[in-house]
Amino acid sequence: MLDLIPDYVKNAPFYHLAVEAFLLVWILWLIFRKSYSPAEKNKLSEKDKKELLEEWTPEPLVPDYEFKDSVINPRVVEGPVAKYAIVNGVKSLNAASFNFLNMVGNEKINEKAIKSIEKYGVGSCGPRGFYGTIDVHLELEQRLAKFFSVEEGIIYSYGFSTIASAIPAYSKRGDIIFADEGVHFAIQKGIVASRSDVRYFKHNDIEDLERLLKEQEEADKKNPKKAKATRRFLVIEGLYMNHGDLCPLPKMVDLKYKYKYRIFLDETVSFATIGKTGRGVTEYYNVPREKIDLISGSMELSLGSVGGFCVGSSFVVQHQVLSGQGYCFSASLPPLLAASAIEALNIIEAQQGEMFPDLEKKCKLLHQKLKSVNNLTVSGIDISPVKHVRLSFDNTLEKLEKIVDYAQANSVSLTVARYLKEEKFSPKPSIRISVNYDLSDSEIDLIVNVIEQGIKSIGC
């Protein structure tokens, strides 16, 4: 037996063997011991879990706060919200709703809407893809495209969802959006939904925009590969809802070709109000419409209907048929509202000789008169159909609301511009006056007088 043991073992000194045996045992111990893992020690037992589940108390679904009565219980209008509206049983002059062209309650429009119900019923009962496309939708799309002299139009069933769907249809994660700080809420939400990088430039500040563009140009030089795949968009409004001023469009178009961005122009307010024939800021500045990649607008203002639209080249607009979420996944616009919008376009096209110069005249007149009121500032351009007026000193929402209440008691309906806390750049509180082209000079005087009296009544 002993022969089997090799010589080198026999010859080895005892301490050597002992050390080797010890090493062997140690290795085995290292291999087979239960390894120490901090995660395991921290692992929760079922009991711990149960305790945690019991301990967790969520916040209430609705936080506790006092609701503002003027917000949750706003004035209720009976009858049409036309130039005159009935509030609390009293007829009052309406300078609050965006009924710029006095389309609400128009007999011709109502007639078309009624005819539409008689033919199609009320709802469309389906999205555009699945038998929710009705001939009036196609007609309206063509009419809008023709109105703007562009290749194609597309309609949405809700104004808010139009631009909020259009932006994310094109701009994706990693793309860059340059946007004006003054853009309205639906645009802000569209930008959030796109998950793109957003760079806000100061309102109507072309230098600030150029600064951002140059910054980006520098960044692009460092990473040209990424720059080649990063789409750039400029998102602006034609006439700013929250400011009442026009965008410096021609300069932005010039920069477009230098910095290679695409322009999305929201004409929610400027469509059918600005320009000699109501074609918006492109007409006002005489900018060729091919240079604007996408124009969006709403039918909820000048046209006195519901819904929104986008127009532009087929290359751009067609994409929304599959990618505009609010277009694809929503029921289509009720045909009666499409028919109303078509009729409103008919009226505009038939009267274009007078309607817009008339509106412009009224806007200027109101602007001028408001300017002369003591302790009141009016912002924006004089031809704007929305006017934001603020108290020159100590301008607070509470005071403005009191003025609105005073005016309502004197049969003039005004409104403060309502904003949510979520606004990216909260505009200062203001009373927003909308101009109806059908206002007479005396009615304009009435509005101005009531505001003047209102300011006095609150002791300013």
Next chain:
Amino acid sequence: MPSNELKSLVKRLNDDFGDVDPNNNDKPNLMSKETHIEPQNSSLVYSPKREVQESFEEAPLWAAVITYIGYLILNVFGWLRDFLRYSGLEEKKGAIDPNPKGFVPLYSEYECFYTRNMYTRIRDCFNRPICSVPGAKISLIERVSDDFNWTFKQSGRTIEALNLGSYNYLGFAENNGKCASNSIEAIKKMGVASCSPKQEFGTMKIHKDLEETMAKYLGVEDSICFGMGFATNSTNIPNLVNKGCLILSDELNHSSLVLGSRLSGATIKVFKHNDIDDLEKKLKDSIVYGQARTHRPWKKILIVVEGVYSMEGSIVNLPKIIELKKKYKAYLYLDEAHSIGAIGPNGRGVVDYWGCDPKDVDILMGTFTKSFGSCGGYIAGTKKLINHIRTYSYANCYASSMSPPIAEQIISSLNTISGADGTDEGKKRIAQLAWNSHYFREKLVKMGFIVYGNNDSPVVPLMLYMPAKIRAFNVEMLKRGIAVVTVGFPATRLTESRVRFCLSASHTKEMLDKALEAIDEVGDMLYLKYSKRKVHNA
């Protein structure tokens, strides 16, 4: 980044490929699942069968293989055609970017590839224009294309067809009768729009009436209505949860819910479709482990589900979800877009169907587009909740309020459904729809089709699987005078193209028989009778 999109698409494709592995025992529960659930109050169920059945039969292996081969062929030809276009041998159709060179391409390569080489081939099946009421029968405007669907021309002819596609569940898409005449009156009295948001000057008396009627109908304290159903979800979920909150969302939730969840800034976790165990596991884990990285406890947890899933025809297992939500102190958001009016003995949606208490659902949401034949959406719940939404809702603050005739249509149809008009017309419609749904589905199952979803659902999806059959089925059915909705990727999984029938109370038995006969014929022609199941209790 386009490459990211491509990656996620590839991942999705791979996931889909994984699903059909016959040796994979760990299949998603969507496939080959059959659940038998007793409703809480079985006397409320008017079904001829007392048992609620939901079935998702697995595709036969050969069908799955051919489906993939189909996509492979489409891809190969797509590449070939793209190569020909690139090399100038084939004319490039479709619009071209009007901007000069140097602009970053507006669309990602894959997206274009899919639209150009797959969608365009079958484009004539979608967006078909109509020129009539979307009722039981519709008139389609015939379109012709002489360049393989790149452009369409209207031929000037119309095609009369039986409509199995519109969401006209209770048959309120009508151009005469009480609802239509009331809406006409509303136009005469109030015009067609308000041109102002509700918080400013757009609140009209008819909106107040509508909100009261709706709250009463649903049996809750208060409700608020919006002009668009999609926006009801996408603009209101952000008022309920925010950063630091968790949304547990069903994997098949509608895109409006997904968009609203994303806009809210809350963390979103997805659970398997209608899978209570998966939901419970995720709920439990979320509470135990808190937020990722920081491990702070979640501020709130909101479970977001739909009543009837419009692509699957399944009905949410509401009693179990209510149980879970109570046990784990979560909140529940229920989207009844396809169920309100259409389901339940009184038409009050899945809450009614299961005999649950509407107060157990924190946020009841639904749309007026479907059963009510109108447009818009609502949210209902406690007074406090609704006042909160009135204060912070995007739509309530910024969007133009609901058009008066649209609101009137809803009030009139609601009064009919609830019987407040003093007739049993509403009851009759609800019963007719239920009967139609059962009859139609049962016949299809007997014929040997794979039909998804719940027996009581008015949405009946019939599986086609293969991409080429989408158009074939659609066109063949239209030849037989029946308008159907066929859907494929991206509305469904890549391999699960289907037809979706939506039944209506305005369908008569004769109409359904005619449709069934045509489906039987086309089904044989296109080899659609995939089911290997012996028809149960036939």
